[in-house]
Amino acid sequence: MADTSDRPWNATVRERVLLAAMLFATWGVAIEARLVYLQVYQHDVLQARAQNQVNRRTTLEPRRGDIVDRQGRTLALSVDAESICAVPSRIEDPAAVLEAVCWVLGDCTERERQEYLDRLRKNKKDFAYLRRKVTRSVAGLLVAQAIPAVYTQPEPRRYYPNRELAAHVLGYVNLDNKGASGIEQSYNSKVSGRPGSSFVEIDAKGNAFSRVERAPIPGDTLELTVDAYLQYVAERELQIGVTANRAAGGSVVIMDPRSGEILALANYPSFNPNAYGDYPEDQRRNRAVQEIYEPGSTFKVVTASAAIEERVFAPDDMVDASAGVWRSGSRTVREAKDHNYGVLSFTNVIVKSSNVGAIKVGLTLGAERLGRYVHRFGFGTRVVFGDLPGETPGMLADPSRWGVSTIASVSMGYEVGVTPVQMAAAVSAVANGGAYMQPRIVKARLHGTTRAEVTPVELRRAIAPDTASTLVTIMEQVVDHGTGTKAQVPGYTVAGKTGTAQMIVGGRYSETDYHASFIGFLPSRQPALAILVLVDAPHAGRHYGGDVAAPIFQTIAVAAMRHLRIAPTINPAAPVLVRAVADPVDAFVPASNTGRAPRVDVVTGPPTVPDVRGLAAREAVRRLATLGLVARVTGTGTVIDQDPAAGSPIAPGRACRLWLDRLIIWPPPAPPQ
Amino acid sequence: MARTRGVTDASGFAVPKDVQNHPVREFDRVRQRELWWWVLVVSVLVGGLLLLTWQHYQFTDLGYGIERLTLAAAAEESARRHLLVEEATLRSPQRIEEIATTQLHMVAPTQTEAVVIERVRQAAQPSRTLVARR
Numbered sequence: 001m002a003d004t005s006d007r008p009w010n011a012t013v014r015e016r017v018l019l020a021a022m023l024f025a026t027w028g029v030a031i032e033a034r035l036v037y038l039q040v041y042q043h044d045v046l047q048a049r050a051q052n053q054v055n056r057r058t059t060l061e062p063r064r065g066d067i068v069d070r071q072g073r074t075l076a077l078s079v080d081a082e083s084i085c086a087v088p089s090r091i092e093d094p095a096a097v098l099e100a101v102c103w104v105l106g107d108c109t110e111r112e113r114q115e116y117l118d119r120l121r122k123n124k125k126d127f128a129y130l131r132r133k134v135t136r137s138v139a140g141l142l143v144a145q146a147i148p149a150v151y152t153q154p155e156p157r158r159y160y161p162n163r164e165l166a167a168h169v170l171g172y173v174n175l176d177n178k179g180a181s182g183i184e185q186s187y188n189s190k191v192s193g194r195p196g197s198s199f200v201e202i203d204a205k206g207n208a209f210s211r212v213e214r215a216p217i218p219g220d221t222l223e224l225t226v227d228a229y230l231q232y233v234a235e236r237e238l239q240i241g242v243t244a245n246r247a248a249g250g251s252v253v254i255m256d257p258r259s260g261e262i263l264a265l266a267n268y269p270s271f272n273p274n275a276y277g278d279y280p281e282d283q284r285r286n287r288a289v290q291e292i293y294e295p296g297s298t299f300k301v302v303t304a305s306a307a308i309e310e311r312v313f314a315p316d317d318m319v320d321a322s323a324g325v326w327r328s329g330s331r332t333v334r335e336a337k338d339h340n341y342g343v344l345s346f347t348n349v350i351v352k353s354s355n356v357g358a359i360k361v362g363l364t365l366g367a368e369r370l371g372r373y374v375h376r377f378g379f380g381t382r383v384v385f386g387d388l389p390g391e392t393p394g395m396l397a398d399p400s401r402w403g404v405s406t407i408a409s410v411s412m413g414y415e416v417g418v419t420p421v422q423m424a425a426a427v428s429a430v431a432n433g434g435a436y437m438q439p440r441i442v443k444a445r446l447h448g449t450t451r452a453e454v455t456p457v458e459l460r461r462a463i464a465p466d467t468a469s470t471l472v473t474i475m476e477q478v479v480d481h482g483t484g485t486k487a488q489v490p491g492y493t494v495a496g497k498t499g500t501a502q503m504i505v506g507g508r509y510s511e512t513d514y515h516a517s518f519i520g521f522l523p524s525r526q527p528a529l530a531i532l533v534l535v536d537a538p539h540a541g542r543h544y545g546g547d548v549a550a551p552i553f554q555t556i557a558v559a560a561m562r563h564l565r566i567a568p569t570i571n572p573a574a575p576v577l578v579r580a581v582a583d584p585v586d587a588f589v590p591a592s593n594t595g596r597a598p599r600v601d602v603v604t605g606p607p608t609v610p611d612v613r614g615l616a617a618r619e620a621v622r623r624l625a626t627l628g629l630v631a632r633v634t635g636t637g638t639v640i641d642q643d644p645a646a647g648s649p650i651a652p653g654r655a656c657r658l659w660l661d662r663l664i665i666w667p668p669p670a671p672p673q
Numbered sequence: 674m675a676r677t678r679g680v681t682d683a684s685g686f687a688v689p690k691d692v693q694n695h696p697v698r699e700f701d702r703v704r705q706r707e708l709w710w711w712v713l714v715v716s717v718l719v720g721g722l723l724l725l726t727w728q729h730y731q732f733t734d735l736g737y738g739i740e741r742l743t744l745a746a747a748a749e750e751s752a753r754r755h756l757l758v759e760e761a762t763l764r765s766p767q768r769i770e771e772i773a774t775t776q777l778h779m780v781a782p783t784q785t786e787a788v789v790i791e792r793v794r795q796a797a798q799p800s801r802t803l804v805a806r807r
Binding site for chain 1: 732733736737739740743751754755757758759760761762764765766767770781782787
């Protein structure tokens with residue numbers, strides 16, 4: 001055996017060092033190799049995975065634009081709601097999760113329970129909706145319960161805070177926030193806005209620390225021509241009238257005859273757009289534009305307009321309506337209530353609503369001329385032009401094919417199907433001197449700080465101003481001593497026409513079901529409003545338009561005149577000259593000596609902030625300064641916002657902030673009174 | 674055996690000479706300059722790295738802060754819109770009329786109680802106004 005003790009010690013050390021070095025080198029090479037593999041060969045894959053974990057790219061949903069009335073009162077707006085979602089692949093006990101969720105919701109029906117259970121059982125899926133757009137309180141309760149694999153995610157929800165108010169005008173949106181009816185549908189693309197996107201980097205805990213985003217563009221705000229208070233009055237009175245007359249339903253349209261703006265459009269029965277699914281489809285249909293009716297005697301306004309314009313008849317010309325019946329072949333037309341008016345003036349044909357007289361006038365006009373005026377007054381075509389979806393053009397046969405019987409029918413408002421809006425627009429043309437204005441619902445669109453107003457459009461001239469003036473005089477007599485006396489409004493001159501038409505039931509004219517209507521405008525010489533009232537199938541013992549619809553017109557008109565601050569036109573109060581004084585006890589100067597000592601009410605109390613929006617900065621500051629307010633201005637241009645808001649009580653010396661901007665389109669509002 | 678430079682004393686014996694053999698370091702200005710130069714370079718590099726790191730930290734920290742504020746702003750905006758809903762609901766004409774008639778027992782004014790006086794021309798708003806009724 002070799003003697004190891006003879007081996008030099010440094011050789012042994014050298015060997016061991018070499019071995020250790022080789023081990024370290026191997027370890028080092030292995031690590032390097034792994035690093036190269038990960039950082040070179042697996043570079044792309046790992047980088048993609050890292051980016052997936054860190055980066056989130058999401059689409060930012062735009063906020064749906066608000067819908068406001070002509071006074072700026074909110075009719076529809078969107079807020080963030082929470083939707084309850086689940087991750088079925090991570091749920092081990094779907095039944096237990098279902099019980100927990102339904103306990104939170106509190107109102108799960110059997111059908112919903114089964115639906116939720118089916119979704120929770122799909123254990124290969126990573127996402128399932130349970131209930132969408134719940135209230136914040138429900139969402140908070142759910143989060144507090146910390147149910148595994150169940151969470152909430154924000155979704156926009158549309159609210160109609162006034163519930164049924166203007167429901168048919170506004171329409172509603174479906175679960176996917178798309179307009180499905182009314183203005184929401186016809187202006188969906190404008191109101192929806194444009195989505196944005198965001199690129200977010202998140203840390204290991206899921207907290208974002210870096211965000212780059214392209215902000216979503218919110219939808220346009222729509223300012224409607226509707227006045228919320230008039231709308232409410234119309235709906236209230238329509239409901240009262242329909243209920244009192246035990247009718248099937250009804251419609252009311254209120255228009256500004258000078259501009260064509262629709263201030264109210266009411267249908268009964270109505271629905272709550274916040275829960276549109278709870279109502280049948282026919283109740284959600286906008287009868288005022290989507291359903292037609294035979295207008296009956298209200299259509300005699302068209303016949304009379306044509307006769308006067310064509311100089312076929314003058315107001316005092318006599319019309320033979322003797323025997324009170326008209327016959328043509330096998331057809332017999334009688335006067336209402338079997339009257340026999342004998343020979344009466346053309347004016348009285350309208351005032352007394354003589355069917356025979358109207359037929360004689362229509363036959364004298366002939367199909368071509370009568371048909372021309374029917375078209376001029378907008379019948380047979382869509383009139384709202386896309387503001388309200390689903391509008392029907394009505395029903396009108398080609399005048400070139402009208403026989404004697406059809407001319408007779410059309411003259412008194414049969415064999416022609418019209419919508420309430422068409423009828424209101426037609427009479428508005430008479431009210432404003434003969435110009436047929438396009439009816440519209442949208443007054444302006446607000447995009448950011450830019451307001452684009454829709455200008456009134458005169459589509460055509462229906463009749464000459466002289467003809468309109470003559471017709472107004474005749475229609476005043478209808479209300480004064482004719483069939484429409486129940487439409488009289490104390491203090492105001494009213495022009496109108498009643499209508500009573502048999503409904504078609506089972507393909508035949510019914511003897512029990514009628515359309516009762518009244519169309520009128522007031523004040524008749526300077527009309528501010530044209531109002532149409534239509535009641536379907538009244539069954540309370542009365543069915544004539546003068547008995548059923550005219551009283552509804554009257555109550556609406558009284559409230560409307562007060563709301564719009566329109567002074568009476570019959571025996572109006574004399575103007576009074578008032579003087580502004582520092583001490584309210586001092587006397588004022590009356591304009592006329594009536595012999596009666598007027599009673600003086602002093603308007604005191606803290607001054608209110610005026611509305612200076614739309615004014616130039618200098619003018620706005622001047623007005624505020626006269627009230628002792630200090631103005632603080634931000635920006636340049638025209639005042640677009642103010643704080644405090646107009647009408648707020650303030651103390652002198654208080655600062656009022658004004659925000660200014662240079663606007664592209666802003667018709668300034670009238671200066672505050 | 675140490676070698677010393679020997680000297681002999683008076684007796685002729687070798688006496689080790691105490692040689693002060695402490696090396697005296699020369700002051701090398703070149704090397705000194707080089708040293709400080711490298712200190713400067715390293716300081717700049719380290720400082721730069723620290724600055725970069727600090728900036729990165731600040732960026733991330735501000736990012737967290739911005740994200741917090743963004744979410745807070747979104748929450749405030751959401752709350753504001755919920756308040757708008759509430760306000761619009763409270764201002765509903767039906768609700769107001771119901772309260773006015775059933776709780777406050779108010780009635781709509783008749784035409785003799787509320788008269789609209791026609792204003793002949795617009796006047797500037799005074800500080801106080803007298804309103805006359807006949």
